[in-house]
Amino acid sequence: MEKSYPDGALSGLRVLDLSHGIAGPFAARLLGDYGADVIKIERPVSGDFARTLAPLKTDTPFPEQSLLFQYLNWNKRSIALDLKLAENRSVIERLVRQSDIVIESFRPGRLHEWGLGVDQLLEWKPSLVVTSITNYGQTGPYAQYAASDLTLQAMSGIMQISGQVDRAPLKHGLSQSFYCAGLTAAYASIMAYTAAQADQFGEHVDVSIHECLASELVLNESYYAFLGAVQGRRATVQDPFAGEPIATRKGYLAFQTGGGAPFETLAELFDRPEFLEKRFSSPPEREKRVPEVKALLEACVANRDAKEVFLAGAKKRLLLGVVQSAEELLACEHLQERRAFVELEHPSTETHMRFPAELAKLSVTPTSVRRRSPKLDEHRHEILAQLKGAL
Amino acid sequence: MTQVTLPLTGVRVLDLSYVFAVPYMAGLLSDLGAEVIKIEAPHKLDQTRGRAFGPYLDNDPAQDPWNRSGIFYVVNRGKRSLAMDLSQPEGQEIFRGLVAKSDIVLENYTPRVMRKWGLNYDELKKIKPSLIMLSNTGYGSTGPWSSFPSQGTTLEATMGITFYTGYRDDKPWKVGQSYPDFIACWAGLNGLWAAIAHMRKTGEGQWIDVGMYQLGAALMPEPLLQKQLDDTEPVRMGNEHAEHVPSNLYQVAGEDQWLALTVQTDQQWTALATLMEQPHLALDARYQSAEARRAHREAINGIVEAWCRTQNAAEILHKLQTQGIAAGRVLNSRDLLRDPHLKHRQFYETVQHPEPIGARPIIGRPYKLRFRDAHIKKPGPRFGEDNDNILRDILGKTPAQIAALKASNVLSDVPTNPGISGTMDTASMLALKTLIAVDQDYRAE
Numbered sequence A: 001m002e003k004s005y006p007d008g009a010l011s012g013l014r015v016l017d018l019s020h021g022i023a024g025p026f027a028a029r030l031l032g033d034y035g036a037d038v039i040k041i042e043r044p045v046s047g048d049f050a051r052t053l054a055p056l057k058t059d060t061p062f063p064e065q066s067l068l069f070q071y072l073n074w075n076k077r078s079i080a081l082d083l084k085l086a087e088n089r090s091v092i093e094r095l096v097r098q099s100d101i102v103i104e105s106f107r108p109g110r111l112h113e114w115g116l117g118v119d120q121l122l123e124w125k126p127s128l129v130v131t132s133i134t135n136y137g138q139t140g141p142y143a144q145y146a147a148s149d150l151t152l153q154a155m156s157g158i159m160q161i162s163g164q165v166d167r168a169p170l171k172h173g174l175s176q177s178f179y180c181a182g183l184t185a186a187y188a189s190i191m192a193y194t195a196a197q198a199d200q201f202g203e204h205v206d207v208s209i210h211e212c213l214a215s216e217l218v219l220n221e222s223y224y225a226f227l228g229a230v231q232g233r234r235a236t237v238q239d240p241f242a243g244e245p246i247a248t249r250k251g252y253l254a255f256q257t258g259g260g261a262p263f264e265t266l267a268e269l270f271d272r273p274e275f276l277e278k279r280f281s282s283p284p285e286r287e288k289r290v291p292e293v294k295a296l297l298e299a300c301v302a303n304r305d306a307k308e309v310f311l312a313g314a315k316k317r318l319l320l321g322v323v324q325s326a327e328e329l330l331a332c333e334h335l336q337e338r339r340a341f342v343e344l345e346h347p348s349t350e351t352h353m354r355f356p357a358e359l360a361k362l363s364v365t366p367t368s369v370r371r372r373s374p375k376l377d378e379h380r381h382e383i384l385a386q387l388k389g390a391l
Numbered sequence B: 001m002t003q004v005t006l007p008l009t010g011v012r013v014l015d016l017s018y019v020f021a022v023p024y025m026a027g028l029l030s031d032l033g034a035e036v037i038k039i040e041a042p043h044k045l046d047q048t049r050g051r052a053f054g055p056y057l058d059n060d061p062a063q064d065p066w067n068r069s070g071i072f073y074v075v076n077r078g079k080r081s082l083a084m085d086l087s088q089p090e091g092q093e094i095f096r097g098l099v100a101k102s103d104i105v106l107e108n109y110t111p112r113v114m115r116k117w118g119l120n121y122d123e124l125k126k127i128k129p130s131l132i133m134l135s136n137t138g139y140g141s142t143g144p145w146s147s148f149p150s151q152g153t154t155l156e157a158t159m160g161i162t163f164y165t166g167y168r169d170d171k172p173w174k175v176g177q178s179y180p181d182f183i184a185c186w187a188g189l190n191g192l193w194a195a196i197a198h199m200r201k202t203g204e205g206q207w208i209d210v211g212m213y214q215l216g217a218a219l220m221p222e223p224l225l226q227k228q229l230d231d232t233e234p235v236r237m238g239n240e241h242a243e244h245v246p247s248n249l250y251q252v253a254g255e256d257q258w259l260a261l262t263v264q265t266d267q268q269w270t271a272l273a274t275l276m277e278q279p280h281l282a283l284d285a286r287y288q289s290a291e292a293r294r295a296h297r298e299a300i301n302g303i304v305e306a307w308c309r310t311q312n313a314a315e316i317l318h319k320l321q322t323q324g325i326a327a328g329r330v331l332n333s334r335d336l337l338r339d340p341h342l343k344h345r346q347f348y349e350t351v352q353h354p355e356p357i358g359a360r361p362i363i364g365r366p367y368k369l370r371f372r373d374a375h376i377k378k379p380g381p382r383f384g385e386d387n388d389n390i391l392r393d394i395l396g397k398t399p400a401q402i403a404a405l406k407a408s409n410v411l412s413d414v415p416t417n418p419g420i421s422g423t424m425d426t427a428s429m430l431a432l433k434t435l436i437a438v439d440q441d442y443r444a445e
Helices: A022-032 A067-072 A085-097 A118-124 A149-156 A176-199 A209-214 A217-227 A263-270 A284-290 A290-301 A306-315 A325-332 A333-338 A378-390 B021-030 B071-076 B089-100 B111-116 B121-127 B152-158 B178-202 B210-219 B221-230 B264-273 B288-295 B297-308 B312-320 B332-336 B340-344 B389-393 B398-406 B426-434
Strands: A014-017 A037-042 A076-080 A101-104 A129-134 A205-210 A229-231 A252-255 A320-321 A341-345 A354-355 A360-363 B014-015 B035-038 B079-083 B104-107 B131-139 B206-209 B245-254 B257-262 B326-331 B348-352 B359-363 B367-369 B435-438
Touching: A022 A037, A022 A067, A022 A076, A022 A101, A022 A129, A022 A176, A037 A085, A067 B221, A076 A354, A076 A378, A085 A118, A101 A176, A118 A129, A129 A176, A149 A176, A149 A209, A149 B245, A149 B257, A149 B326, A176 A205, A176 A209, A176 B367, A205 A209, A205 A217, A205 B210, A209 A341, A217 A229, A217 B071, A217 B332, A217 B359, A229 B332, A252 A306, A263 A306, A284 A290, A306 A320, A306 B264, A320 B152, A325 B221, A333 B210, A354 B210, A354 B221, A360 B178, B014 B021, B021 B035, B021 B071, B021 B079, B021 B131, B021 B178, B071 B359, B079 B389, B089 B121, B104 B297, B111 B131, B121 B288, B131 B178, B152 B178, B152 B210, B178 B206, B178 B210, B206 B210, B210 B221, B245 B297, B257 B312, B264 B312, B288 B297, B312 B326, B332 B340, B348 B426, B389 B398, B426 B435
Parallel strands: A014 A037, A014 A101, A037 A076, A101 A129, A129 A205, B014 B035, B014 B104, B035 B079, B104 B131, B131 B206
Antiparallel strands: A205 B367, A229 B435, A252 A320, A341 A354, A360 B206, B245 B257, B257 B326, B348 B359
16 A cells, blocks of 8 residues: 555645746646645736736636636635845845745746846755746847747747648647646756755756657657658648548547557448458558548548547547547536636635546545635735745 | 766656657656657557657658658657557566666656556555656546546636637637647646655555646636636637737748737836837827727727838847847747757757767757756657667666567567558648748758
């Protein structure tokens, strides 16, 4: 029987979150989910700009409207402090001295201008880990570039290989870059903390959102590095077993071969013996007649519902996906069973909503959501009192 | 003076995994000092060594195609290879011996396989209480879908992101290359590092159960919350942004050249109008506020598009950035390998592989450490390259014992069922434009 540590893997750690937006706060929150005590320092009056990000609950006053802010900042306490002001310096110094990890996402050089550069922070606390999350990293010719999710996806190479050859390159929907970077910054922070614990030597982790995305292109990069091939976008008629969504009567399916996908099963599922013929079952043969294969598959699903085919096929061990929306995820029986969502109360209205919470299950140090996101400056007195006690 | 160390020096990792997500996790751990042993089945080739992914060096499978696949060397850099059959009792016995002398096990078999072999975490923990094990599966080890087969491509649809991706008024689109694998790689590394931190503090190991499917929800809180708030869903809108207008991709001068830009403030709109030499647009009431610009999305896209058509991408990118406007170009694989910024940051590391591969650029890590020297420590292994050394040095097996294991096919230096190999039909791919160039002089890079 395993022991359980409900306080989490990072209990006893203090994280100072100076970041704003999505990537940095998401990283700091993930550390909080593992049990770290996270103090969020926000700009006075307006706070983290994520407090303006949609979806907004407009029946409550600013700065407590953003549901996205709520998602990115639970397990944190908030204090509003202007980092620029000399009068706040001693409080900031004391907070840094009591922290193990600082997460920040200002433009490279900004903290230094305020007298809070990495060297200064490390002087205060030599074993500190400072994680900076910026568009293009701290160094190099693009270090000061402004960016958006779109421009980062463009510059990473992802868009070059996405979309259709005769249409514009295409990006991932929503704001994927920032979440990708948040995931990376969180594990890199714990990694550097682990290293610093071993040798008592701090670290500056310089995370580039752009490089997080470029890191995904392991195939695209090796096409060039190993044979000089530059990938383009997807063919006008794609191999239907390469995951392109295929319309059904209700919803879309994605098919994939690989792992020796059994064409007997497809034949059986759709009652179409053609799939057993070599022209469909052999990859090189199939590649020669893509439109024909695609037409057959489309015909097979035209009068069925996507989810029903997905469930029937997956039970027969076919590699199948079904395109699901937020509504379907919220209703998904599997996510329900895995307890992927937590219900949280809105900080200033009493409404409850379900938020996606757990990434992975850790057998002895489960992640937890211990407190809702803070109102701006909600914990000022508590945090300052704690600092005083420590002196 | 303190000696700065890499966090995984002296740590041994057994990597039983295939394809992208977990192999990449293990590769990234080797960059931080870990000794990673990739255990490959003689009868089941990792797909990244095979035809499905390739690409083979110079598009030539030669005599040993499994040692020539580019993607394999990116994802499996820094590892040693032990080609051993875990489905045989002798293989399982050797594996248990290795577990006793290792710290971390990574695997992505379906939930029933490790149990069938008696190699599930509860069993392995008896051998080594501090052992950390990570299992990555499509749907996790519990729940009604846990035995469903999956790979990244189809999971992208199921996990929700595909629904919000695609051209306006078109079907959902898959974007990038096996995106869920990389999300799983990073999420898995989170769990793994939390477990390592806990183990260093308490001496206690644990098991990490990653189900890739549920990671999608964590990366799309916006529609999940909007749905609950007012029962609406964001629509697919190609490369545009729901709030910022203009924020889109525009074709510029040259062949298939594209510029991305995002205007986030009224001030930036004024700056853009000036750059376009149409300052009156900044004063036009139709475009003066974010809300007004959203109401005239189509007109604004038309104006910016018309201007971009004649512009040189590099020039306007520079001008837009000077004005603080987010701008970027669509870069391809050649552009990326030559990119001055990525060169400056040494994002691609030159790794010396044995001939015929030689020195090749390999993707490093998306972060820099100021004090610690994280780096790719050796090239990815050839199939079974370290069989003899691992069994001799770690388990003290004699040459006769090793020979016996080879005779009974527990251990093999070549894949026993390599499947079909073949060349990539670059000529038809060029005709279809799924490849836009094949450079003969690519090694100059």
